[in-house]
Amino acid sequence: MSVKIGNIDLGPFPLLLAPMEDVSDPPFRFVCKQNGADLMYTEFISSEGLIRDAAKSKQKLDVFEYERPVGIQIFGGDIDHMREATEIAAQAGPDLIDINYGCPVKAVVCKGAGSSLLQDIPKMVKMTAEVVKATSLPVTVKTRLGWDDTTKNVYEVAERLQDVGIQALSIHGRTRAQLYKGQADWSLIREVKRNPRIRIPIFGNGDVDSPEKAAAWRMEYEIDGIMIGRAAIGYPWIFREVKHFFATGERLAGPTLQERIEACRTHLDKSIQWKGERTGILEMRRHYANYFKGLPDFKPYRMKLVSELNLATIYQLLDDISGSYANNCTLLQPV
Structure with a gap:
């Protein structure tokens, strides 16, 4: 069965390009699309920058026909500003709007944005509801397992965000405290997917860097698709290699x-x-x-x-x- 976000048909098991600051701009997205990425996102865009008409933020809104389906990802700590930013982003013509609740960078967290919201689930839910109401486009979310090892609350987050209208959830298998260190733990992502209340697609993210790992984790963790980030930097062929391995069970030769x-x-x-x-x-x-x-x-x-x-x-x-x-x-x- 195809995985769908709203009316967007992504095929039976989509591979997503993760939004990455200073990486996933339109030129990089072009070469990833050429090599099989099924859904891509812009770099994350500050809601404050959008409502203040900052040139750098506005330029990140650029999306092109060749990359569809494509989502614009926004972040911020103020609910009203996130609603306004959603309206601005929607005018740029993406296929969906994504909210970043996963960025662990201190400069973002200190402003009450990104993974900071994992410490305030009621505010996260209210913010998400306002974003959903502000646009007719599908709204998705990218987040982490929780703030730290003592507060892994993504199971609750998934239920509550689904209840206010998000149409897909991407989960990075680390807490905010881990940053990008250690190994990603996908076991809680599987628990979210197995939750009988969850009806939306669940995508796994974190440490997928080979076709073999993608195939193994697809089966082991039962997700609806895989989001690939750092492994695609300078190596957009990762998408075609994973798809080839899925189809044949054999590793495709690397790029010449x-x-x-x-x-x-x-x-x-x-x-x-x-x-x-x-x-x-x-x-x-x-x-x-x-x-x-x-x-x-x-x-x-x-x-x-x-x-x-x-x-x-x-x-x-x-x-x-x-x-x-x-x-x-x-x-x-x-x-």
Whole structure:
């Protein structure tokens, strides 16, 4: 059976690209969509920034036809401002609105936003209800297991947020206190999914970094889909590899050197189209090391790529990489 969020049909077991600050912008989403991501989200967007018309926040609202279905994710600590931000975000034309109740970063938590709301479930419920009422689009939520090991309350959170109208829930298998350390624990995600009261799709997130793990956890934890974050950075092929493994039980060969170069070039081109040449080049710098991870002695090329501002020279460097490593095809798989 297909998994649906409202009227959005995601197929039988969707793979979602997690919203990641400074990563999941439209250029990155483009290469992930090319490789099989079924649902993607914008970087999280501040409700305060939206209602104050901040340029950076407004630009994050950009969504494109090629990436549908796509959700806009918002965060904030003020209920009225979250309602206003929902109305603004909906005008940008996404397929759904997602609320971030999972970000563990101190600067977000200190403003009463993100995972901070896991300490105030009544406020979280009220905020969610207001967001749902503010739009005709489906509303989804991304959260964590709880604030810390003594307050793992996602079971209650799932019930109460479903009751006020959310249409899907993504759960990261860590508490806020864990940040991104240790191992993600999906056992409580399975308990949420098994709850007979829960009717909405439940997506698991955290530490899925290989096709084998995705297949094993799909069966073990009984979720409706998997959200992949860090494993996709510089490696958008994770989506196609997982799907191939689901279909055949066999591991698909990793991307060739030429595929890595072409994905990197496409990412760069989309970055320039979106933000202009100078900014596009600067923002691409954070991605080069990831695209070419595993290439021996790559540091000299990386240093040139992250210091060059001339687009023609960057293209030439990518061509040089192709020539230099043409006979060295033993690229490492992601770890």
